[in-house]
Amino acid sequence: MIVSKIENILNSAVEKLGIEKHLSVSFSNMPALCDFQCNGCFALAKELGTNPFDLAQKIVENVEEGDLFEFSVAKPAFINIKLTQKAVEEYANACLNDENGGLAKHKNPQNILLDYGGANVAKALHIGHLRPAIIGESLKRLYKLLGDNVISDVHLGDWGLQMGLTALELYEEGVLGKYFKEGEDKPLTLAMLNYAYPQASKRKNEDEAFRKKAEEWTLKIQNKEEPYYSIYKEIRAVSVADIKENYAKLGAQFDLWYGESDASDYTAKAVQIIKDRGLARQSDGATIVDVALPTENQPIPKKSPDEVQRYLNPMPPCIIEKSNGASLYATTDIATILMRNQTYKNLDRIEYVTDARQHMHFTQVFRVCKMAGISPEEQTLLHIGHGTMNGKDGKPFKTRSGDTLKLEDIVELLINKANEKLLSNGGQKNDELALKIGVSAMKFGDLSNTVGKDYLFDIDKFMAFEGKTGPYLQYSVVRINSILSKLGDIKGGQITADKKEIRDIVLAILKLNSAYEICYREKSLNTLCNAVYELASNFSVFYNNHSVLGEKDKNLQAGYASLLKLVRKKMIEVLNVLAIEVPEKM
Numbered sequence: 001m002i003v004s005k006i007e008n009i010l011n012s013a014v015e016k017l018g019i020e021k022h023l024s025v026s027f028s029n030m031p032a033l034c035d036f037q038c039n040g041c042f043a044l045a046k047e048l049g050t051n052p053f054d055l056a057q058k059i060v061e062n063v064e065e066g067d068l069f070e071f072s073v074a075k076p077a078f079i080n081i082k083l084t085q086k087a088v089e090e091y092a093n094a095c096l097n098d099e100n101g102g103l104a105k106h107k108n109p110q111n112i113l114l115d116y117g118g119a120n121v122a123k124a125l126h127i128g129h130l131r132p133a134i135i136g137e138s139l140k141r142l143y144k145l146l147g148d149n150v151i152s153d154v155h156l157g158d159w160g161l162q163m164g165l166t167a168l169e170l171y172e173e174g175v176l177g178k179y180f181k182e183g184e185d186k187p188l189t190l191a192m193l194n195y196a197y198p199q200a201s202k203r204k205n206e207d208e209a210f211r212k213k214a215e216e217w218t219l220k221i222q223n224k225e226e227p228y229y230s231i232y233k234e235i236r237a238v239s240v241a242d243i244k245e246n247y248a249k250l251g252a253q254f255d256l257w258y259g260e261s262d263a264s265d266y267t268a269k270a271v272q273i274i275k276d277r278g279l280a281r282q283s284d285g286a287t288i289v290d291v292a293l294p295t296e297n298q299p300i301p302k303k304s305p306d307e308v309q310r311y312l313n314p315m316p317p318c319i320i321e322k323s324n325g326a327s328l329y330a331t332t333d334i335a336t337i338l339m340r341n342q343t344y345k346n347l348d349r350i351e352y353v354t355d356a357r358q359h360m361h362f363t364q365v366f367r368v369c370k371m372a373g374i375s376p377e378e379q380t381l382l383h384i385g386h387g388t389m390n391g392k393d394g395k396p397f398k399t400r401s402g403d404t405l406k407l408e409d410i411v412e413l414l415i416n417k418a419n420e421k422l423l424s425n426g427g428q429k430n431d432e433l434a435l436k437i438g439v440s441a442m443k444f445g446d447l448s449n450t451v452g453k454d455y456l457f458d459i460d461k462f463m464a465f466e467g468k469t470g471p472y473l474q475y476s477v478v479r480i481n482s483i484l485s486k487l488g489d490i491k492g493g494q495i496t497a498d499k500k501e502i503r504d505i506v507l508a509i510l511k512l513n514s515a516y517e518i519c520y521r522e523k524s525l526n527t528l529c530n531a532v533y534e535l536a537s538n539f540s541v542f543y544n545n546h547s548v549l550g551e552k553d554k555n556l557q558a559g560y561a562s563l564l565k566l567v568r569k570k571m572i573e574v575l576n577v578l579a580i581e582v583p584e585k586m
């Protein structure tokens with residue numbers, strides 16, 4: 001790696017001066033001046049009690065420069081490093097010939113189970129399921145690209161009250177008669193299902209008897225009592241088929257289609273382990289585990305005696321059993337960790353991508369699993385919490401009438417907007433293409449933000465064909481494909497970096513290759529999004545200034561062809577991680 005080569009040279013000079021410290025190097029903040037910079041002289045000089053500028057100069061005087069890097073000092077005490085043309089060319093050609101395009105894979109691949117998606121059976125997928133699908137899918141692809149072994153699990157919400165509610169509503173609509181041998185029967189369609197849950201959900205708040213009965217049905221399902229369990233299985237099958245279609249449109253692919261129900265066989269066992277370890281206690285008929293650290297739950301002094309007691313860093317106990325024995329969200333997640341660790345040996349990490357608002361839930365679950373030994377000490381359990389997607393009013397994005405937006409509606413919106421764009425660019429309406437463009441706009445708009453932060457859903461901005469957007473990147477690759485196909489079957493040549501525009505492209509690739517590690521560490525794809533955009537726009541500058549197709553010098557043209565192939569390879573590699581498809585034409 002170039003950065004470590006530079007650091008080695010720099011630190012040999014530091015050593016020569018008899019200083020036992022390590023200086024590090026980063027990408028330059030001022031690309032017009034240099035490619036890399038070292039800011040460490042300030043702190044080092046302070047430690048040594050010398051003048052920072054003099055120190056920087058002494059170090060640079062002692063550097064054995066070679067023919068790849070140029071070192072210089074800039075006031076007040078920066079060491080600037082520039083790559084020579086030779087270094088740029090060596091790097092470009094090495095990337096071109098390397099099957100991973102210069103990307104360093106991990107030496108110790110990790111075994112990771114990634115839990116994202118989280119769609120709920122019998123309920124329509126909604127906007128809240130969009131971000132985990134987008135982010136989770138990209139993280140999975142990033143981990144895999146860097147060499148990790150990843151298992152993805154959609155972890156369906158398929159074991160809650162919505163099951164009993166939906167089943168009962170369907171039964172009352174005359175859909176499930178066959179299970180009770182009650183004469184005529186309406187078939188269970190998706191439309192029926194989509195109607196049933198919202199209807200039942202409304203009724204449960206108005207009709208006490210209905211809610212009670214739905215709870216009973218839920219318990220019967222959870223106890224696998226017939227015919228309720230068979231009814232459940234039919235509902236689940238219809239719903240999962242629809243969920244699969246929705247995820248496919250977003251390009252989210254899961255290895256495992258397990259749900260909360262699959263962990264149900266492990267629930268009793270998990271609760272037993274927790275009890276055997278003496279971690280549980282009874283409270284109001286429920287079984288709970290105290291998980292707070294000594295620094296948490298600090299009482300905040302009351303301003304008046306009748307004020308309710310509030311706490312600093314609240315961390316309530318984790319409830320693992322309700323009085324009626326029904327499954328709880330936390331218990332299910334604990335049982336799922338037990339199941340995963342019994343099914344897959346040596347999971348180094350289990351990670352979850354969900355809304356940041358679930359952070360306390362996961363903290364509780366993880367602590368219980370660690371205390372109970374359900375997750376081995378050396379295993380990392382991590383919650384990657386994402387922010388919300390907000391509308392222009394700064395609040396979570398909703399429909400005009402204030403309802404939660406269904407995923408289907410968003411996909412339709414994306415297709416419509418992309419079709420509008422195609423038409424206004426003189427093209428034709430094309431739903432298949434519009435889906436690819438629309439989804440890419442959505443994904444890039446999402447992923448170019450830090451995962452943990454909220455962001456503004458601005459569809460017109462996301463959908464622009466110019467600027468930092470998904471469609472622009474797709475278009476960049478489509479354009480390179482078209483140039484390369486016009487060039488025909490020409491043999492690629494060596495890349496020469498005698499032009500600034502080419503140098504800038506290669507440096508963008510260098511940055512991009514290091515962006516992968518940054519994203520891996522930060523569990524956020526925004527740095528990679530910036531890097532791929534920089535590459536695409538640098539390429540565009542080159543392409544606008546130099547005629548690749550019209551180049552008379554065949555040697556030069558062959559070098560250009562190689563450059564184009566390299567840019568395409570890197571761009572497709574990133575788009576693949578972002579799960580953005582490149583259309584044939586745009």
Ligand code: ARG
Binds near residue numbers: 118
């Ligand atoms: N089904 C949940 C929801 O819709 C998300 C599940 C997240 N994953 C998990 N292991 N708890 O909110």
